[in-house]
Amino acid sequence: AQKITQTQPGMFVQEKEAVTLDCTYDTSDQSYGLFWYKQPSSGEMIFLIYQGSYDEQNATEGRYSLNFQKARKSANLVISASQLGDSAMYFCAMRERRDDKIIFGKGTRLHILP
Amino acid sequence: DAGVIQSPRHEVTEMGQEVTLRCKPISGHNSLFWYRQTMMRGLELLIYFNNNVPIDDSGMPEDRFSAKMPNASFSTLKIQPSEPRDSAVYFCASSFFGGEADTQYFGPGTRLTVL
Numbered sequence: 001a002q003k004i005t006q007t008q009p010g011m012f013v014q015e016k017e018a019v020t021l022d023c024t025y026d027t028s029d030q031s032y033g034l035f036w037y038k039q040p041s042s043g044e045m046i047f048l049i050y051q052g053s054y055d056e057q058n059a060t061e062g063r064y065s066l067n068f069q070k071a072r073k074s075a076n077l078v079i080s081a082s083q084l085g086d087s088a089m090y091f092c093a094m095r096e097r098r099d100d101k102i103i104f105g106k107g108t109r110l111h112i113l114p
Numbered sequence: 115d116a117g118v119i120q121s122p123r124h125e126v127t128e129m130g131q132e133v134t135l136r137c138k139p140i141s142g143h144n145s146l147f148w149y150r151q152t153m154m155r156g157l158e159l160l161i162y163f164n165n166n167v168p169i170d171d172s173g174m175p176e177d178r179f180s181a182k183m184p185n186a187s188f189s190t191l192k193i194q195p196s197e198p199r200d201s202a203v204y205f206c207a208s209s210f211f212g213g214e215a216d217t218q219y220f221g222p223g224t225r226l227t228v229l
Contacts, residue, residue, distance in 0.1 A: 035217065035218075037220075043203060043222070043225075044220065044222050045207075046220075047219060047220075100164060100169065101159060101162060101170065102159075104156070104157045107156070
């Protein structure tokens with residue numbers, strides 16, 4: 001079974017609109033961490049945001065926020081006021097506390113339209 | 115501060131040749147990861163080290179691949195002999211294991227083409 005599921009292989013969004021990228025995860029651990037990375041066409045992997053399983057508040061970093069719904073095992077990334085530069089592949093990832101490895105989803109390719 | 119440094123950024127080689135990829139992790143980080151990314155298979159973890167010791171190499175595809183971490187500031191991934199199917203982008207990432215988030219920070223990657 002997949003540990004990280006990103007159901008949207010591709011999305012097209014109008015510039016300045018808000019975007020929600022879906023991510024669900026599967027773990028039996030009580031302690032885990034969730035991450036989002038951005039990979040633009042230039043290829044680098046850029047860390048965006050982190051959410052710990054015990055964090056009560058949703059994580060925010062500038063225009064990025066993580067909509068964490070623990071009971072649903074959901075960790076959606078929300079990008080407010082999208083910009084052309086947000087066009088990229090976005091990966092959701094999880095680390096279970098017993099491990100140092102991060103498990104990545106297959107990614108969602110986001111296209112921002114002018 | 116310098117991020118993760120990888121070299122070379124691009125490598126083109128012929129089948130059968132030895133390829134060595136290099137990585138310098140972020141100073142102070144104690145975990146290092148090697149990934150491979152292809153269109154077909156996505157992002158795959160090949161091996162990771164903690165305190166210079168290999169912890170999990172179950173992702174290494176076969177004996178042609180080997181990785182070393184002789185000290186805290188340097189790691190290599192070697193492919194010998196290389197094959198066309200090894201063509202991919204190879205990323206190195208590092209993290210501080212034991213911190214709150216243990217966030218992995220990635221290097222820029224090495225784009226390997228095996229002809």
